[in-house]
Amino acid sequence: MMFSSCGSRKSMVYLQQDSSQITTLYEQYVPKIQINDILTIVVTAADPKVTAPFNPVSSMTTGSFTQQTDMALRPTYTVNDQGDITLPMLGKFHVAGLTRTQAIEKLRTELSKYIKDPGVNINYNNFRISVLGEVSRPGSFILPSERVTVLEALGMAGDMTLRGVRKNVMLIREVEGKKTIxxxxxxxxxxxxxxxxxxxxxxxxxxxxxxxxxxSSKLGANTNIIVSIASLLITVISVLTR
Known part of the structure; x- marks a missing residue:
């Protein structure tokens, strides 16, 4: 019982203490904009009128549905196969391979030619992750922020079930069009x-x-066959022993 208990703990408990020094910084692994990403971009300035050419659809500011309408009407741009988006007035603008912060700074620099002290807000509109397998609520999740860890993703899916293997969690990632595991x-x-x-x-x-x-899944799949064979054997034995 003692060895069984120890083995169970080692296979079930997350992030067990060891001699590792935690050195990872999020800044080292900030997600970069990829082809087919959908970006929401809003340009602001002290005088809203000067930003109108760069914001193709203006958000409504009156009525009881202000917030919902504002989110729905913010302009979005899809990154094409060349890694570009097409912006009003500016034309093609290359963003693939940049972090969100780098893209903001690059766009601010370009807009400074037309607007004094422009403000730029860029957000992912389709930052999606999927969690599958032995979790309580498998599925895909669209996130409001690009900062998410594998543990947070599992938390969104209701955590692993007791039947999930914690020592061998697979991560499938696409890099430049190629899947990596x-x-x-x-x-x-x-x-x-x-x-x-x-x-x-x-x-x-x-x-x-x-x-x-x-x-257990194998047993479940074969249960009907086993029951049928057992029933047949019982019937034959019953007939022969009469």
Whole structure:
């Protein structure tokens, strides 16, 4: 019982204490804008009139649905296959490979040619992650912020079930059009230093089932066959022994 208990704890508890020093900084792994990202861009200035040419649709500021309407009418731009977006007045503007902060600074510099002290706000409109497998609520989640960790993603999905393997969590990531697969051991603190601890847009987290769950699913799939064979044998034996 003692060894069983120790083994169970080692396979179930997240981020168990070890000698690892946590050195990871989010700034090292900030997501970068990718092809097909949808960006919401709003330009502001002291005089709202000068920003009108750069904001193709103005938000409404009256009525009982101000906030909802404002969010719905903010202009969005899709990053094309060349990594560009097309902005009013400015034309093509390359953003792929930049962080959100870098894109803001680049656009502010360009707008300064037309507007004094412009303000720029850029947000992802489709920053999506998916969590699948042995979690309570598998699914895809669109996030308001690009700062999210694998543990936070699991929390959105209701955490792993007791049948999920914490030592071998799969992360599927697309880099420059190519899928890459990485594995995380969430029982070790050293995972906090992994370059895959922070997620980027379109990441897929998959939690595999443990052996007990796999075996039980096999049993479940074969139950009808076993019951049918057993019933047949009982019937034959009953007839022969009369």
């Amino acid at each position: 990485h594995y995380l051991d969430l029982t070790e603190q050293s995972t906090l230093n992994s370059p895959y601890y922070y997620l980027v847009q379109n990441d897929v987290v998959y939690v595999e089932p443990n052996k007990a769950q796999i075996n």
